[in-house]
Amino acid sequence: MLRTRSIISARALSRSYATATPPHALVFLEHRQGVLDSGSLSALTAAEQLGGKVTGLVIGAPEHVQGVVDKVKNLKGLTSILHSTSPQYSEPIPETVSPLLEKLLSDSPPFTHIVSATSSFAKSLLPRVAAKLNSPAISDVTSVEHDSSSNSTTFTRPIYAGNAISTVRAPSSIPIKFFTVRGTAFAAAQSHDASEAQSSPLEPVEVTNSPTDHVNTSLTKSDRPDLGVAGRVVSGGRALKDAETFASTLHPLADALGAAVGASRAAVDAGYADNSLQVGQTGKVVAPELYVAIGISGAIQHLAGMKDSKLIVAVNKVNPLSTPLDIYLRPIKDSDAPIFQVADLGLVADLFEAVPELVQKLKA
Numbered sequence: 007m008l009r010t011r012s013i014i015s016a017r018a019l020s021r022s023y024a025t026a027t028p029p030h031a032l033v034f035l036e037h038r039q040g041v042l043d044s045g046s047l048s049a050l051t052a053a054e055q056l057g058g059k060v061t062g063l064v065i066g067a068p069e070h071v072q073g074v075v076d077k078v079k080n081l082k083g084l085t086s087i088l089h090s091t092s093p094q095y096s097e098p099i100p101e102t103v104s105p106l107l108e109k110l111l112s113d114s115p116p117f118t119h120i121v122s123a124t125s126s127f128a129k130s131l132l133p134r135v136a137a138k139l140n141s142p143a144i145s146d147v148t149s150v151e152h153d154s155s156s157n158s159t160t161f162t163r164p165i166y167a168g169n170a171i172s173t174v175r176a177p178s179s180i181p182i183k184f185f186t187v188r189g190t191a192f193a194a195a196q197s198h199d200a201s202e203a204q205s206s207p208l209e210p211v212e213v214t215n216s217p218t219d220h221v222n223t224s225l226t227k228s229d230r231p232d233l234g235v236a237g238r239v240v241s242g243g244r245a246l247k248d249a250e251t252f253a254s255t256l257h258p259l260a261d262a263l264g265a266a267v268g269a270s271r272a273a274v275d276a277g278y279a280d281n282s283l284q285v286g287q288t289g290k291v292v293a294p295e296l297y298v299a300i301g302i303s304g305a306i307q308h309l310a311g312m313k314d315s316k317l318i319v320a321v322n323k324v325n326p327l328s329t330p331l332d333i334y335l336r337p338i339k340d341s342d343a344p345i346f347q348v349a350d351l352g353l354v355a356d357l358f359e360a361v362p363e364l365v366q367k368l369k370a
Contacts, residue, residue, distance in 0.1 A: 027118060027157065028057075028058045028059070028118075028154065029056040029057060029058030029059070029118045029119060029152050029154075029159075030058050030059040030060075030061070030116050030117050030118050030119070031053035031056055031058065031059070031060050031061070031117065031118070031119040031120070031121050032061050032062075032063055032088075032110075032117040032119070032120050032121065033046070033049050033050050033053045033060060033061070033062050033063065033084075033121045033122065034046070034049075034063050034120070034121070034122040034128060034131070034132075035049075035050070035062045035063060035064050035074070035078060036122070036123060036125060036127065036128070037064070037066060037070065037074045039070060040066075040069075040070040040073045040074055042074055042077055042078065043123060043125065044189065044194060044232065044234060044235040045123025045124065045125055045187075045189040045234065046122075046123050047081070047194035047195045048123060048187055048188075048189040048190075048191070048192040048193070048194055048195075049121050049122055049123045049186075049187050049189075049192070050062070050081060050083055050084060050121075050195040051083065051192040051193055051194065051195050052121060052147065052150050052187040052192045053083065053119065053121045054082070054083030054195070055150055055151070055152075055192075056119060056150065056152045056159070057152055057154070058118070058152075059085045059086070060083050060084050060085050060086075061084075061085065061086045061087065061088060061117070062078055062081075062084050062086070062087045062088070062203070063087075063088050063089075063090075063110075063208075064078070064087060064088070064089040064090075065089070065090045065091070065092075065095045065098060065103065065106065065210075066091065066095050066096060066098070067091065067092075067093060067095060067096035068091040068092075068093075070096075071089050071090075071091045072089075074089075075087055075089050075205050078203075079202045079203045079205060080197045080198060080199075080200075080202055080203075081195045081196070081197055081198075081203075082195050082196050082197070082198045082200075083195055084195070084203040085203055085204075086203050086204050086205070086206070087203050087204070087205040087206070088110075088205075088206055088207075088208045089205060089206075089207060089208060090106060090207070090208040090209070090210045091207075091210065092210035092212065094210070094212065094213065095210065097220040097223060098127065099216070099218055099219075099220055100127070100130040100131045100134050100218075101213065101216045101217060101218045102213045102216055103131055104131060104134045104135050104138070105211040105213055106208070106210060106211045107120075107131070107135045108135055108138055108139070109211055110208070111135070111139060111182060112139075115182070117182060118181070118182060118183065119159070119182070119183045119184075119185070120132060120135070120136075120182060120183070120184045120185075121185060121186075121187065122186050122187075123186060123187060123189055124145060124146050124186040124187060124188055124189065124291075125186075128186050129145065129186065132184045132185075132186060133145075133184075135184070136182075136184040139182060141180055141181075141182050141183070141184055142176070142180065142184070143184040143185065143186075144161050144163065144174055144176070144183070144184065144185040144186075145163065145185070145186045146163050146164065146186060146187075146188050147161045147162065147163050147185050147186065147187045147188065147191070148162050148163060148164060148171075148187075148188050148191035149161065149162045149191065150185070150187075156177070156178060157177075157178035158175055158176060158177045158178055159175070159176045159183055160173065160174070160175045160176075161173070161174045161175075161176070161185060162174070163188075164188075164310070167287050167306050167307060167309070167310040168287075168309070168310040168313065169306075188291060189234060189235075189291070190291055190292065190293035190314060194235075225282075228267075230260060230261075230265070230266050230267060231264070231265070231266045232266065233266040233267070233268055233282075233283060233285070233290055233292065234290050234292065236265060236266035236292070236294055237294050237295045237296070238263050238264060238265035238266070238294055238295060238296045238297075238298075239265055239266050239267075239268050239285070239292055239294045239296070239297050239298070239312075239315075240256055240259050240260040240263060240265045240266070240267055240268070240298045240300065241256075241267070241268035241269055241270065241285055241297070241298065241299050241300065241302060241312070242255065242256045242267075242268075242269055242270070242273055242278065242279070242300045242301055242302070243269070243270040243272055243273050243299070243300065243301040243302035243303065244270065244272035244273050244276055244278075244301070245300075245301030245302075245322070245323075245357060246273065246278055246300070246301050246357075248276075248277075248278060249277055249278045249279070251278075252269070252273065252278040252279055255300070255357070255358065255361050255362075256300060256361075258361075258362075258365045259298070259300070259361055259364060259365050259368075262365050262368040262369055263296070263298070263368065265294075265296070265298070266294075267279070267283055268283050268284070268285040268290070268292065268312075269283045269284055269285065270284070270285065270286065270302050270305070270308050271284055271286050271288065271289065271305070271307060271308065272305075274289075285308060285311045285312050286305075286307045286308040286309075286310060286311035286312075287306075287307040287308075287310040287311055288307065289311055290311060291310070291311045291312075291314075292311060292312055292315065293312075293314040293315055293316070294315050294316070295315075295316045295317060296315070296316070296317050296319070297312050297315035297317070297318045297319070298319045298320075298321070299312075299318065299319070299320045299321065299322075299345050299349070300321050300357050300361060301321070301322060301357050302320070302322065302345050303322065303343050303344060303345060304320070304343055304344035304345025304346070304347070304348065305344070306344075308345075309344070309345075309348055313348045317350050317351075318348055318349045318350050318351075319349065319350065319351045319352075319353065320343070320345045320346055320349040320351070320352045320353065321352075321353040321355065321357050321360050321361065322343045322345060322346070322352070322353075322354065322357070323354065323355060323356050323357065
C-alpha cells in the first residue's frame with residue numbers, strides 16, 4: 007500500500023516560548039432522538055489517545071439531552087460534558103449548530119482539538135466551523151498521535167479509495183485542530199466504574215435567519231443489526247436482478263447469520279435497496295468479523311468500504327460457461343471477479359442455487 011506524507015501549516019500570529027499547552031479535545035457526541043450514535047463512541051476513543059482532557063458536547067431537544075448526558079457521563083476517557091438544549095437542535099442542521107461552536111471556540115478557548123465521527127452531519131459541520139476560524143479540517147482519520155514536546159498532532163487517513171495512506175501533521179501553529187474519525191478504525195469507548203464526568207449547561211445560540219430549514223427525516227427501520235457496527239454483514243449486488251429478488255435472497259441468509267444487510271452502489275442505483283444500506287467509498291465503511299458478498303463483482307469503490315473486514319466470503323458466478331453445476335468451496339488464488347482478490351473464501355456458483363442451500367445448512 008502506498009503511503010504519502012503531507013504537512014498542514016499556518017502562519018503563527020506571534021512567537022512564544024511558553025510551555026506547550028496540553029491537549030484538550032472537544033468531542034461532538036451525536037445522537038438521534040436520544041439514541042447515541044455508535045460512531046461518537048469511536049470518536050471519543052480517538053480523542054482519549056491524544057493524552058489530555060476530553061470534553062463531550064451534547065446538543066438536542068430538551069426532552070432528549072439529559073438522557074444522553076446520563077448515558078455518556080460514565081464513558082471511559084470523558085472528563086467533562088457540555089450540553090445545550092433548544093427546539094432548533096431537535097433536528098440539527100449545520101447552519102443552526104455552527105454558531106454555537108463558533109461562540110464556544112472564540113476568545114481563547116481551552117480546546118486544542120475538535121473531534122467527531124465521520125457522519126454526514128459532521129462532514130458538513132466541522133469544515134464550516136473550521137473555515138470560519140481559519141483552520142484546516144482533516145477527515146476520515148484512522149490513527150492519531152500527539153507530540154506534547156512540539157504540540158503537533160500526526161494523523162493517518164486513507165486516500166485514493168483506500169489504496170494509499172496519507173500521513174498528515176498539524177503543527178503547533180494551528181491552535182485548534184479539527185478532525186473526523188473513521189469509526190471502524192477505533193474501538194468504541196466503554197463505560198467504567200470511575201468517577202462520573204461533570205456536566206455543565208451551555209447557552210444555545212438562537213439562529214433566526216437560517217438559509218436552510220429541516221423539512222423531514224425519512225428512516226429505514228429494521229430489526230436487524232445496524233450496518234455500521236454489525237459484527238456480520240451480508241451484502242448483495244446488481245446480479246440479484248430486482249428489489250424483490252434482493253430481499254427474498256439476502257434476508258433469509260442475513261436472518262440465519264444474525265447479520266445486517268448491505269448493498270453495492272450498483273444495487274442501490276438500480277433501486278434494489280435503500281441508499282442507507284450502501285457499502286463503499288460513497289456509502290458506509292464497515293469492518294465486521296464476517297462480510298458475505300453475494301453477486302458483487304468488487305468495484306474499487308465497494309472494496310474501499312469493506313476490505314478491512316476480518317473474514318470476507320464471496321459468492322459469484324464468474325464465468326457461466328465454465329462454472330461447474332456443483333457448488334464448491336476453495337481458497338482464493340485467482341479469479342476474473344475483483345471481489346475474489348480480497349476474499350478469504352470464494353464460492354463460485356449460481357447464487358440463486360447456492361444461497362438457499364447455504365440457508366438450509368445454517369438452519370439445520
